[in-house]
Amino acid sequence: MKQIMLRDGKSIICDVPSPVVDPQSILVQVEYSCISAGTEMMGLKATGLSIVERALKKPQHLKKGLDMITQQGLAYTKNFINTKLSVDAPVGYSTAGRVLEVGQAVQGFSVGDKVACAGAQCAFHSEIISVPANLCVSIPQNLGAKEASTVALGAIALQGVRRLQPTLGEVFVVIGLGILGQLTSQILQANGCVVIGSDLKNDRLDLAASLGMEHSVPVDENNQIDYIHRVTDGNGVDGVVITAAAQSSEIISAAFQMCRKKGRVVLVGDVGLDLKRDDIYEKELDFLISTSYGPGRYDYNYEEKGKEYPLAYVRWSENRNMKEYLRLLATKKVDIDPLIFRVFDFTKIDEAYSLIEENNLKSPLMVLDFGTEKAKLIQEISNPHVMNGVKNSDKLNIAVIGMGEFARATHLPNLKSLSEHYNVHTIFSRKGHNAVNMAKKFGAQKTTSDYQTVLTDDDLNCVLIATKHHQHAEMALAALAAGKHVLVEKPMVLTSEELNKISNFFADQTKADSSPILMTGYNRRFSPYMKIVKKQVLQRKNPMIINYRMNAGYIPKEHWVQTEEGGGRNIGEACHIYDLFTFLTGSQVVSIDVTPIKPQLDYYLTNDNFVVQMAFADGSVASLTYTAMGDSTYPKEHMEIYCDGKVVTMTDYKQLMIHGVRFNKMRSKIADKGHKEELRLFAEAIKNQLDWPIPLWEQIQTAEIALTIEKLLLTDSPRA
Known part of the structure; x- marks a missing residue:
């Protein structure tokens, strides 16, 4: 399948194995994927930075690197950093499409359902994605996939409004009228609030006004704070939502000064946070942070294990925010169409990024079209940069299963240094782009997201299993049964039942002339x-x-x-x-x-x-x-x-x-x-x-x- 990746400050389209569905996930064929201009430009620029430039931008990473040198040595640290920097980065976090497969533990979805998906760890610009169930929502029948593909952005804006706790008739300033600001303005209006917009660009102010925003701070206004107090009878606004992105702390200071006593400020965007006590203290203001799509974000049990919060205790989780945003679109309470500048075929991603870099967007949003023709599930890809079919009786063809940090930083470099013994033949990862990245770096002949292809490949002598622990025993037994020698990372098993199965396997093998080697990574x-x-x-x-x-x-x-x-x-x-x-x-x-x-x-x-x-x-x-x-x-x-x-x-x-x-x-x-x-x-x-x-x-x-x-x-x- 095709997936858009970032490399050296540029976008590329890669062939990668299709992902596989996990018990708690659904497999989705993407029809539309929303471009988040700010986030994606940051990612694009980051991939083009040198090690030194990245360290200067994030000093905490420099400290981690120095600590790693002390503990692991310069060679290990250098290899670790090079591996991190040399990989192509997936991009995208808001998509819509149709369900191809449903995980065993997932309820509420069926093959063919129209769904919208969110999550920077899964909702990529890709033909097919595997997404945890709590990051997917059904699309209302009267809403198109193009509009629904903005679900992540809409949920972010909606959560910012929820943090504000607006009431009917209150007056709020929205600072920064990019896509999040535009959506925030409309959601506040749907809540019966008066919205005042603030932005450095007149065209953004005009767009928001055309969508119902009642007031805007003129771009040429010398004193925006005075302007706000003039239009609120000297009281100040009930609150401010900051959806801007800037390093300056002047934005947060201005937001505090715009507020009435007991007002509140919610930060959705990313601005400087050098706070001044005098801005806050006398008015006894509330300053709140809004986290992404809402409660559940970054909670492993919620997102990966599918454990929804009880509605009575957490009314608006991230999944419920996503659903509500789509309802607002379907009922025309929020109008997304005027905010979409253009729809590009996904192969034209370079053209879309160029328009963003040139700052040449009349509307803040663009969408990628992946088409509706059913994509093929191809779960094995050959590396075009490596000669296939090369056999050397002195070398073992090994498959590395799982692309976690330990496999990338330790096992693969060690295998490469033991080239007299090993040929890294196949790399397996449930996320195809991870497998392709490591195959490119370490010269593997094949990448796959389907373990069955590893088991049936007669060219493979052995496997190294470095997945999460709960998969070790099952994968090891399957490989042993297929006649592969197995090196499985510790622990070998998590339960007595798994241990009994392994013991029984070798008890049955005693009559055979030879059996595959099992070696636990002790x-x-x-x-x-x-x-x-x-x-x-x-x-x-x-x-x-x-x-x-x-x-x-x-x-x-x-x-x-x-x-x-x-x-x-x-x-x-x-x-x-x-x-x-x-x-x-x-x-x-x-x-x-x-x-x-x-x-x-x-x-x-x-x-x-x-x-x-x-x-x-x-x-x-x-x-x-x-x-x-x-x-x-x-x-x-x-x-x-x-x-x-x-x-x-x-x-x-x-x-x-x-x-x-x-x-x-x-x-x-x-x-x-x-x-x-x-x-x-x-x-x-x-x-x-x-x-x-x-x-x-x-x-x-x-x-x-x-x-x-x-x-x-x-x-x-x-x-x-």
Whole structure:
């Protein structure tokens, strides 16, 4: 399918795999997509900036970069930034079209329904989009898709008005009469309010006046504040809505001065916020921010999981705002047609952007026409820049599944550096443009959004699964059943049922001559530090005591890692340490005791703040202190081992000391947690038919430990 992207300050039209529908989403064929001039011009210019220019515009990113250099090293940071900057950026956030497919968990939509969609993360300028259900609304029968494609802009304007809480007959100033200002003016009028417009362009004032705005501040008026007080009998207005975009703080100051006592100012746009106390204090003004389309925006559970708020408690969520805006259009309470300057075929996007850059729009809005002919769902694309069908018996053709930050910043660069072992053959992402971006950068032959094409591709030897945690087990089993070797990121499973399926798969494989390798991404055991530690404890005569502390850092409970998709941090991250305990002891666990904190508030969770102690069959004892309550400037990981008159200490995979033997301290500036070595050993095992890098029983034991601890944490039972 075709999708508009931004690259190096220009727009391009790319061929990308069609997205696939998720359980909570619907697949939509786009007919019209609305251009948001201000937002898209900002994005266009941003893609043309150098690293230095971007850092100067956003100093907070510069600090993050410096912190990353300290923690991960210059090479990693450089690669991370280059990967971020080299990708083509999707654009668009307000569309309309027809439903092609409906997710299993979605209700209220059917194939063929006309819908309007919003969201910068999904409602792209693209022939086909996959959109969460709460970001879609049905289009009224008497409303066209062209008009409905403005739904995101309309919901933004409507939410700004709701924050204002206008009453019949009140007087409001709208500062900035671009598309949001024009819509705000009409919505206020529909609410029975008097509107005064303020803008630097006469044509915008004239347009708003033609649509019912009663007053406007003349462009040549030297003192706009005096003008406002003159037309309000010296009282000032009841409130101001700012829909302008400017760096100056004079706009916000003027808005405060225009208001009567007890008035209110709502910021919808983006202006300087150097506030003056004297502007606000004596009048006791209310200053409010309006967030996008309304309640639910940026709420993961609302937008991605489809959990609508109870109407009795949240009357106007973002989905309800979207519906109401379309009702206003359908009943002619808001007239969008005069605001649309032109409709362009989507292939003419460059022409549309040129008009915006030239500031040559008589009306503030343009719409892209994608046509109504049914688009083809093509979920696999070959990379034209790479020779297809190249086979090298010394290299493994690998598919990388999932294009999250870790896969992009760690796995793909490592695979590229191991080119003697791997050919990155296929990249899979449910968002096709993500797959195409990474294929271009790392030279993959194919991109796909359909996992089934990976499973049926005979050219592929192995897969690396780096999706969200809840998909790991199912995808790994499917790949194993298809005869692919699998390296799956931790955790291998989230439930006992999933673990049983994997165990049963290999139990059934015992009669076969060979079975595919399954390797969970417990990379720490492959760190050069842990290899030395293993060598030291391998010939021990007595049990060990292992103390491990993980100062993991805080992650909000709303983050996906803490949800059913992530399984929580005990299963999702502490499993690394359970694997280390298994690796170092080489023994079966015989008992587990766990003690979590008892938080008085919901800020900290029990399953990322606990102490666990386990005993092994060889007599060794291991304990883990896992906490999210520490400070990030303190080392994240520290291990101590006591055994046979020796003491081993390791800190952050940067420093190793062994007391009791002749050993020079081992140090490195950058942590080496074994990610690259993990991939190398995986390849060697496949190509040379060697023993698995991690024995199956050790992977199963690690998963069992994590699942047992999770059960103890959630049931408040101390022992298993």
